Amino acid sequence: MSESGLPASWEVRHSNSKNLPYYFNPETKESRWEPPSGTDTEKLKNYMAVNHTPTARPDAAGQAEGKIRCSHLLVKHSGSRRPSSWREAEITRSKEEAIEILKGYEQRIQEGESLGDIAVSESDCSSARKKGDLGFFGHGEMQKEFEDAAFALEPGQVSSVVETASGVHLIQRVQ
Structure with a gap:
């Protein structure tokens, strides 16, 4: 216990x-x-x-105390916690294939495309409709691997591939 x-x-x-x-x-x-x-x-x-009390309200600067704001792009695979999404009823790709797809998106971002613009059509998360925006979150509110990577980023910075039980992600810290 x-x-x-x-x-x-x-x-x-x-x-x-x-x-x-x-x-x-x-x-x-x-x-x-x-x-x-x-x-x-x-x-x-x-x-x-x-x-797990309700999310803190942003202060005057739009920042929630102790919280950060991120967007992400998720690619699920057959080993994901829920291998389906708004894009595909059944996801059968391997984790290796998902990582390769995500690395292609990473290259596009490095060439100047925005993570949010790619997320709208390509992310397997329902946050895609909000350009991958997850809003503000603090410690203990996300999967540990995601949280560790997100809190290590500076505002504007994009992570490399991050693996969680949900799939593989690119994470961009917004605030």
């Missing part, structure tokens, strides 16, 4: 499309909206109150 009250190997993550927390098991790749069986609900309630 973890400090969150969730059974071993379960963690709380944050859904950008619904702006809600969800429960994820990285070992089995299972995700769900409801707490898994065996959860200490009282402990979970306290953990959620401290760690």
Whole structure:
């Protein structure tokens, strides 16, 4: 049992499309909206109150305290947590193929295209309609690999390929 009250190997993550927390098991790749069986609900309630309160309001400069803003371009593959998207009902490409596709987008960005313009038509994330904009987020709200890469970027900078359970990403820090 973890400090969150969730059974071993379960963690709380944050859904950008619904702006809600969800429960994820990285070992089995299972995700769900409801707490898994065996959860200490009282402990979970306290953990959620401290760690997953509603998103902070931006200050006068448009910055949410302790939070950054990023856009991303996601390419899913057959091993992704949910191998489907608004673009394809069933994604069958390999992770290696997804990385090659993403490297092609990375090259286009280096040649002057914007990540957002590519994301609109090519990203497998529902954020594509917003040019990949994920809004403000803080520590603990994204998958760890994504968060680590995003917080390491300077505003305007684009990451190299970042792998998460969702697929492979290019991340651009906006603020």
